Amino acid sequence: DMVYGLDNIGSGTEKADTPSIAEQDSLLKRESGINSNSPMRLRMEALIKQHQKLIVQELEKLDGSKFRIDKWERPNGGGGISCVLQDGKVFEKAGVNTSIVYGNLPRQAIAKMRVNHKALDPDVDSLEFFAAGLSLVLHPHNPMAPTVHLNYRYFETANADGTSNAWWYGGGCDLTPCYLFDEDAIHFHKTIKEACDKHDKAYYPRFKNWCDKYFSNKHRGETRGVGGIFFDDLDETEKDQEQLFSFISDGLKAFLPSYMPIIEKRKDMPYGEKEKQWQQLRRGRYVEFNLVHDRGTSFGLNTPGSRVESILMSLPLTARWQYMHEPEKGSREERLLNVLKAPREWL
């Protein structure tokens, strides 16, 4: 995911005169803890860790199995917590990861980011940055139960004097069923729309379209799933930082209410060998999107030294590719494909 890709890009600054943001934050945490007056970096870190804990708790209750928890630290500040449940009772594979990165952006990466963030100084050789994100992918066993993905992230760059320069938020949440229950898609979109509407009535339609466009297996002319919301680069030209943080918080809060009623309803539905095989083919499409098109994944995998196991926790436990597979005319499988080929308005 986006944030993992940035792992290990650079490793601390060489400047001795001004404290880096990593040093500032480490000092602040030790001296005064984190509160609403702390820098956004620390508040975002606290927010995603709190939601990670809550989500893992609820999923453990549902599944009846425990997550494996791996914590790692980065030598120059930051680190991550990967929570993975594999071969559980409800989930084939479930990953809920947080990652905090302090690093340095090389000149080339700055040039790319300037396209969306004019505040970035084009005339420096490197720029200290901070990234924090929560990433989640749940693949249930039951083919009637949809896969879900969520990612919320915050990004900040620092001036040479250690003050903050550009900042932005990105994220979203989307649903990928193998068998389509309209009521599930409607419930999912409705819950997310309510969280969006509290902040801006234009958000849901805008981010819903962005999601359909982004999560698309362009080579097949299919979206990955039935969508949700997706956005990136939300900065001061959009709303002030406090308002956007509040939006992100509500997006995170909406996750459990958007997904838990669906998984509760679907996890024990009867199914046969045929449904399991179709699920495996759809898992193959999930792999195709993540490995071919997802910018965060390919950026991460092409970044030397990144934590590959955390990036690829998003892949299903098993997948299948069958040459020239075509669903039967009028089948439920074909109905799903038709919706993926022409994304629908759910509300």
Add this chain to the structure above:
Amino acid sequence: DMVYGLDNIGSGTEKADTPSIAEQDSLLKRESGINSNSPMRLRMEALIKQHQKLIVQELEKLDGSKFRIDKWERPNGGGGISCVLQDGKVFEKAGVNTSIVYGNLPRQAIAKMRVNHKALDPDVDSLEFFAAGLSLVLHPHNPMAPTVHLNYRYFETANADGTSNAWWYGGGCDLTPCYLFDEDAIHFHKTIKEACDKHDKAYYPRFKNWCDKYFSNKHRGETRGVGGIFFDDLDETEKDQEQLFSFISDGLKAFLPSYMPIIEKRKDMPYGEKEKQWQQLRRGRYVEFNLVHDRGTSFGLNTPGSRVESILMSLPLTARWQYMHEPEKGSREERLLNVLKAPREWL
């Protein structure tokens, strides 16, 4: 694969005054058939189709099942033959494809290719091209039997007057076992080396290294398999066209002798659930290479209108991703990984 990626890039020329190479070739084939005086385009087409037929025949004999054969034509000349055997007795999935493409390279693609082919004119808006290739991937059921991949291709561009401009060959063949039998790797490399040595003693060492470098899952620090040979852009600066065609022919001829003795020996070996699971994990790595790193595949998937099912016939029927899987110390699984992390000289 490389050649499929070029499918549907352009669609014929608009020039009315000079016949395109597609038109020339179509006329030549009708009037005089294909012989050793025909343009290289037609000789390459004949060569790969002949080997496709032979290889499919031998594999059908071995497996006891028939390939499904799909032929398709391109509106402006060229076409392809996809031969796929799925869920056979020996092979989980086997694909043997040929593809012939007449099309137009856009300016951007010309600029990229000029890096290796100075003969290309940088000052034209588009360039007619021809590409022909044979691609093959065989995934056996038995975890003791290795996957094998082969690709040989020829590429040519035309001047505006319909004469040929730049041309080059690419290709190779490589072996991907789940369980390593040294004798198999040695036999495979030895057979290929003999084909290379007939043409140039420097070829095998040079193309063996190229193969280890190219078929690498860089994000994991592992090669895809135990290698073979790989090369690209062999043109008149290397050897004359006739000599290179003869080398390609011998490469193709070496395929059955390099692989058949291995599959014969391994296809009925006993194995258990544990070996099958390890195979599935290794299949996952195969998918990672093909979708993340293989230039031909990603180019193909990002080219609108390409035949996705032919490109992705290279993927295994089934694959698996397990978080933080590590083979036991001293196991055969660990031994394979050690070789993939530090490619070996087999001869």
